[in-house]
Amino acid sequence: MxxxxxxxxxxxxxxxxxxxxxxxxxxxxxxxxxxxxxxxxxxxxxxxxxxxxxxxxxxxxxxxxxxxxxxxxxxxxxxxxxxxxxxxxxxxxxxxxxxxxxxxxxxxxxxxxxxxxxxxxxxxxxxxxxxxxxDSEHSAIFQLYEPHIDHVLITASGGAVRDVPLDDIPSLTPAQILKHPTWSMGGRITVDSATMVNKLFEVIEAHELFNLDYSKIDVKLNRSSFVHGIVFLKDGVIKIHAGKPDMRIPIAYSLTYPERIYESCIADVKEFDLSLYNVEEERYPIFHYGLELARTQSGLSWRIALNASDEIAVEYFLREKITFRQIETVVKRTVDYVIEADKSVESINDVYEIDNISRNYAAKVVKELLSK
The missing domain is CATH 3.40.50.720 (NAD(P)-binding Rossmann-like Domain)
Structure with a gap:
């Protein structure tokens, strides 16, 4: 080569x-x-x-x-x-x-x-x-993809809040949220795994990468992160991409595609975990809020606002200025504000402008929360 x-x-x-x-x-x-x-x-x-x-x-x-x-x-x-x-x-x-x-x-x-x-x-x-x-999930779908698809499923670990009693979630500290059960990642993405904003982003990514309607993208929890993606074909065949959670594998594939050159640990059949669970709305409210928007809102503005407000909110949470549940408040208020503004995105400059508007509004919401 x-x-x-x-x-x-x-x-x-x-x-x-x-x-x-x-x-x-x-x-x-x-x-x-x-x-x-x-x-x-x-x-x-x-x-x-x-x-x-x-x-x-x-x-x-x-x-x-x-x-x-x-x-x-x-x-x-x-x-x-x-x-x-x-x-x-x-x-x-x-x-x-x-x-x-x-x-x-x-x-x-x-x-x-x-x-x-x-x-x-x-x-x-x-x-x-x-x-x-x-992304391990999108790499999985990419490797399984063929035109005869009915729908796809991407998996989530559920992050640090997965097994926490619902009443205890609002008081979780950054140190607790950063203890991801499966992956070792950066600060923001680990928090986003706990809110499942990260998975919401991945649903949007799958929509863009594979030109799939949002109704054709399902999400389930797989506690071990052993299953990365599933493709359901119209003839009834189900293709599952699975393996030990190791980001080096999809990284290597992105470099060597269409060849497979990288060698890694192969799971024993006793380690196979194909169990899938629903994503609870009470536990992951921002995910379900965003999923509804994905299915009902056209355009990019709400997506830009989602990212900008989440970035601001997570930053303040990690600095212990706002609570874990207040991330949701900042995100929802900002996204709702931008949707109401109804500004279309027709150029890259519009993307930058809405990002700036969203950040400023999110910062304003944080300031209000801090003053209470």
Whole structure:
């Protein structure tokens, strides 16, 4: 296989570091550029280990050549593959920019398709870029997909609140919420797993990636995260994608597709857990609220507001300024406000504008909650 060049955006985060692990285990991939946030020491270690020449960051590293913008980084490196693992709205901008410069976008940033799905797909088509999902659930559906589909099912772990008595949920602290039962992830995504906003994002992603109506996307809990996705075909066949929960597997597949080269631990049949459970509305109210909107609201504005308000609310929760249940208050009030404003999204600039409006309104709601 001819060596492929890779740029990893968000290299010091959970997906970024696991991508580094995968690339070390595989042959034929050369990391030519990275971006990172605050973790300079880890970034320097990665630059050293992988021989990375260029980096983008607000911080200064003692190794590598600093590039000011992602656009410049892409122009210099022209990578075969971009792994986009920048969380939050910054990841939307990064994904959109990367589509102009690469052949394949290995996409872990959920917000890109949630906030700007149609624009991401338009650019991918314009520049003939493959979008290969990294999320374990979307990677599963991607691997099982065929045109004869009736509907699909993606799974959720249920996060840290899964087994907590309902009356105790409002008083859960950030430390308690960050104890995810299955996965090791960053702060926001771990909180989003507990509210299941994360799974709501994934439903929207599945809608965009596979052009499926929301009524064709089901969600169930699988406590062990052993089942990642199920595809139900019209002839009655059911295809299940399952295996031990390890994000390195879908990361590797996004790099090596259509080949399978990566080797990992194979589950014994005694470990198989195919049990599926309903998502309780009382336990996960934001998920059900958003699911109803997905089925009744057209356009992008509510989705942009959902992401922006959740980002703001989770930040304040992690700083112990608002309670776990107040995340729901901030999100619902902001999304309802933006829906009422009824602003259409016809360009990328509209996406940025609604994101800004939503953040400001969410911050206002937080301020009101803090003043009570």
């Amino acid at each position: 001819e060596e492929k060049t890779v740029v990893i955006l968000g290299v010091t985060g959970s997906i970024g570091t696991q991508t580094v692990d995968v690339i070390k285990a595989l042959k034929g991939f050369k990391v030519v550029g990275i971006s990172f946030g605050r973790n300079v020491s880890l970034a320097e270690k990665i630059i050293d280990e992988l021989g990375v020449k260029y980096y983008v960051s607000e911080r200064e590293a003692s190794k590598g050549v600093k590039i000011e913008t992602l656009e410049e980084l892409f122009s210099i490196t022209e990578p075969d593959i971009v792994v986009c693992a920048i969380p939050g709205f910054e990841g939307v901008k990064a994904a959109l920019e990367s589509l102009k410069h690469t052949k394949r976008l290995a996409l872990a940033t959920k917000e890109a398709l949630v906030c700007a799905g149609p624009f991401v797909k338009q650019l991918a088509e314009k520049y003939s870029v493959e979008i290969i999902p990294i």
